[in-house]
Amino acid sequence: MRVLLLGGTGEARALAARLHPQVDLVSSLAGRVPRPALPAGAVRIGGFGGVDGLRRWLRDEQIGAVVDATHPFAQTITAHAAEACADLGLPYLVLARPAWDPGDAIVVTSDREAAKTVAVQGFSRVFLTTGRSGVGAFADSDAWFLIRAVTAPDPAVLPRRHQLVLSRGPYHYDGEYALLAEHRIDALVTKNSGGEMTRAKLDAAAALQIPVVMVSRPPLPAGVTTASTVEEAVAWVANASGCHRRR
Missing domain, CATH: 3.40.50.720 (NAD(P)-binding Rossmann-like Domain)
Incomplete structure (x- = not known):
């Protein structure tokens, strides 16, 4: 077969x-x-x-x-x-x-809802890890974004204020903690991908008391x-x- x-x-x-x-x-x-x-x-x-x-x-x-x-x-x-x-x-x-336990995360159902949440909550420095296909929802945001993706998003949909990091996991706690602290991140936006390869960002955000906006599956x-x-x-x-x- x-x-x-x-x-x-x-x-x-x-x-x-x-x-x-x-x-x-x-x-x-x-x-x-x-x-x-x-x-x-x-x-x-x-x-x-x-x-x-x-x-x-x-x-x-x-x-x-x-x-x-x-x-x-x-x-x-x-x-x-x-x-x-x-x-x-x-x-x-x-x-x-298995999906991640969202814990205290703000759970939303789409990238657009995540972008609205960023605006409503007044987050100003956002670590965006939803992948290149989700970046466009944040194109009109006034926040600054640290955008991590495997491949570069279309430049036409990038937010006005951003820094792009192209990389592929797995990621580890120490590196994620340092990245969040160095860029003075005040919110993490992610999809509920599950698994251990990219989970460290959640643990680092929790340690730094950074709010998480999580797009549900x-x-x-x-x-x-x-x-x-x-x-x-x-x-x-x-x-x-x-x-x-x-x-």
Whole structure:
């Protein structure tokens, strides 16, 4: 049975390492990040052309099951994968790392709501870590932003007052604490990505008593099967392969 692994995350790479070469696996990366860390096994890079294109690709490539280990905020590909797999009757699993406990954070549902919160609360020096796609919501803000992203946002959507830091995690507590203190940050804006790779900024913000504005995750498509760990996903793939062989 061929398995499609929708990847781009640390969990996806760990799962690919566990499955390859015992499983006929192909990992798919969106191609938005230059020089991505490649997983073990076969890799394809680029989009599918919407749900119709994905459905055709799954059928043409004789895929028997799909594991979606994309970022928790990659809402479009998850919706497309869920629909295509349902149409084709393919087993589909979402490997979703556990969300962070927001604690005392101000929880919002979108980047735009986060930008409004920054304005209403009067924050003036903001550490913005929502990724390049979320920067545009803050374009008209009067605050100063320290913006961290893997790749540079479109210059047209950058806030008037900002400093851009291009880097890729993992990040560690001492470095995050020093960064927040050095730039006199008075608010952290982040998405509830979960996981340990970028969690240190939350711990540093708590130590410095810096308020956090946290964008909550979009809901998963109704009825999808989920796993919270790589080990659970490995077991799911083994079970799906066993069912496939019995058929």
